[in-house]
Each structure stands twice: as structure tokens, then as C-alpha cells.
Amino acid sequence: MKAAIIIPARYASTRLPGKPLLTRTGKPLIQHVYENALQVKKAASVIVATDDNRIFDAVTGFGGKAVMTSTAHETGSARIAEAASAINADIIVNIQGDEPEIEPHHIERLIALQQTAGAFASTLACPFPADATAGPGSPEDPSAVKAILGAVISDDAYWARYFTRHQAVWPRDAMGRIERPQDYYLHIGVYAFSKASLMDFAAAPQGALEKIERLEQLRILERGGKIAIGLIPHAAPGIDTPEDYEAFVRRVGKGAA
Template sequence: MKQLKTIVVIPARLASTRLPNKILADIGGHPMLWHIYQRCLQASKVSEVHIATDAEKVVEAVQNWGGKVWMTDTNCASGTERIVSILDNLDCDIIINVQGDQPLIEPTLINQLIEIFEKKKPMPDIVTPACPIDNEKIFDPNLVKITRRHDGYALYFSRNPIPYVRDVKTENWPQTTPFLGHIGIYGYQRQVLETYHSLPKSPLEEAEKLEQLRFLQAGKSIFTFVTSNYPSSVDTAADLERVRARIVSSSNNK
């Protein structure tokens, strides 16, 4: 099994629409971003963790705890584009994009993702996890849904429920067919990101506002695997309070 050098990059945009400045929100005495950074470092297969941001305030915060941080253009349209902009500074085979709103990310999930690159032949262009979802989340446009080939490769990602179950009441859909939600963590072969700016613009990406559709529509292979390690993301003030309570409780039990 080939040992691949892997770097995690956390794109960290300060101006979140729903919860501004959330990446610097205090959780147990540290910014939320610090918790994500530390958990990524705990993944045994990860060589380095970097942060890519468009805000001086974030640069200062990361430097204060001794982290690796890069300043990027404010006009980057997605986290992936932000990573591509610092690609020349990343000496590795695989790049993992961990979202800046997942302070409970499991290091084992990151290792799982890397192991697929190590073992699967031919190596996929991109790897990303999925998880089973219940009826409440099927219709939530903030939770992206996936439909897959029999071999695990993605057919499509959508904010709408996929598949549409004809002739069945919506409340019975989960009993009729399994639904999978997307977990917003991506692993990329470095060479795939090197081709990013040569990929044609994607009408699907524009319509759904999902960056992975640019790669999928361009014919890149996206392998998905199912996991129960679902990292709760922080999108709202209520999410933030729930995460605070879990982290404080975990610290008190150590």
C-alpha cells in the first residue's frame, strides 16, 4: 500500500452569510477554527494542516496559536478555489478540504478518506463521505443529497431529494428507498486541483451552488463511501450553542 503524503487545508471565510464570524466564535476558550485545526492534526495519516483565509483577523488568530495560515483573494468563489490559489505552497499527493464549520470532525473520518486513496485502484480523482439520512433531512436544502452508482461513484449531488420516489407519499420515502446525505469533506488528488482552472464552467454548479458539480460535470470521478461519523456543522446560533455544550461536556469528563 503506497504511503501518500496528505495535507489538510481548511478554507476559512470570515463573512459567513447565516452566522458571520462563526469561525472565530469562542468555544471553551478557543476559536471554533482552533478546534477544527486540532482535530485534523489528530488524524494519524495527515502530514500537515493549513488554513486558507481571506481575512487578516483570521491570519492573526491562527498565528497566535502557531498554526500554518495563508492569505487568499477575497474573490475566491468556493473553498476549493481558495485551496487552488495556494496550491504552489502545498507539497503533497493528496489534499483534504475540511470545512471551517465542523469543530467536531472525527480524525478517524479523515483517515478513512485517505485510506481509500491508498487502496483503491484505479485511484479516484476525488473522495468524499456520505451518511444515511432520515425523513426530516431529506427535504432540507442545506443538506446535500447524493445518488451513486453501484460501485460507490457519485452520479449526482443535489439540494433536492434524490431520487424522487414516484407514486409514494413523501413521508414514506425513507421506507421505500435509502437516501444519502453528503458530508462536506473532500479529498483530491493534487493533479486534479492543478487542472481546476482549465475545467469548463458548470451550469450545474451555478444552479445548485455546489462546487463538486464542476468536477462531476467535467467527467472527474468522485468516489463516495458511507460512514456513521457525521460531523455536526455550525450554520446557526443554535448549532453553535449545541457544539459549545458538547465540547464543554467532553472537556469536563476528561
């Protein structure tokens, strides 16, 4: 089965405007993401889908492939669906444009899971760090989406039961206190779809739970679709804030030293 990676990228960002084009590492952030994606052996092609000419020019300027998409899209999935309509591929992988350190072998695992599970879509999750007992980055953080695992598919792969911003499951005996963060699973926002399921998903209206939680993957579950979750040991840090980017610049500098 032929797989393609599409990276949605937009210029506007509430917390970090112009994020894809930040260059303090010596290259645009989107180039880090693109070059990392090129290392995924199971992917036949990598494409950036954007609605901004500056991003398009930056990607083609470093030799990457990019396509222009509508400015009306409200989600990355809708953007990649437009781009995917012109691509000859069986599996479409959505990697966010602010994930420059996601490990290629984790994407290999994601593609393999989608090939074998027969799911509407596949995604990844990992245990929360053992020291994440409270505050940002812990299971009580609404920005850290929790994956609730269901039935076992195979080793370290499960059907998704639910995704939520709430602290779930609730430790009743501990009166809600998080004693073992590693018993909770952090959802990692990468997806693999069949081309047909991506088109179906993008065309479907939002569901009630999706509107409440602002989690588009709930649209799949609400419509009776199955999502396979592959567990990986840890999450790569994404870039959401100026502080995240500063930390990334420091990590890149250390790697070059």
C-alpha cells in the same frame, strides 16, 4: 503518498459573521477544527487558508500554520488550490473551517480511498437518521445535499452518480412521502484531491448543473471526472447558525465536565 489538510476559512458569513473566531468554548472555533485535523495520522501537515488577517493572527497565535490567500475566491476549493500550489503533497484534503467535530478516523478513510480508487476526487456520505422523515435535516431539505450512489468500488465505497438538493430518489409508491430516511445518503462536504486534479478543478469554468444547484462538485461530474464516495455511519454536526454554535458550546462544556 504524502497528504496535507487545508482548512479554508473566511471571516464573512451570512448567518454567523466572524464564525472562525467565536471563542465561547475558551478557544476560537478554527482552533477546534485545526486541532482535530492534527489527529489525522495520514496527514503530514495542516494549514489554514484565509483572506483575513484576524484569522491568520488567531491561527498563528495558537501555534498553527496559516497562509494568506486572495480575497477574490468565490469557493473554498479555489482558496485551497491557491494554498496548495506552494505545498509539497500528493493528496490535498479540504476540511471546512466550520467542522470542529469531524472525526479524524473518517478523514483517514477519505485519504485511503483517494489513494486506492484512482478517482478525480473522493468524498464522504452517510445515511440520513432514521427519524429524519420531514423538515430541516431530512432528505426533503434543500440544504441537506443528497449523494446518489453508483457502482460499487469496494466495501462501503461507491462511484458518485449525482449530487442534488432535491429529494432524490423519489418514492413513487409512497407519493413522495419519506418512509425510510436511511435509504437516502447525506453528502458530507469534505474532499480529497490529487494535487493535479485540484488545480485542474479550480481552473475549470462552472458547468450548467453546478450553476443551477450551486454544488461545485457537479463541475467534476459534468466534465467526466469520477468522484469516489466512502460511506461512514454518521455525520458530525457543522456550525452554520448561532443555534448550531450554541449547541456546540454545550457539547464542549459537557465534555469538559
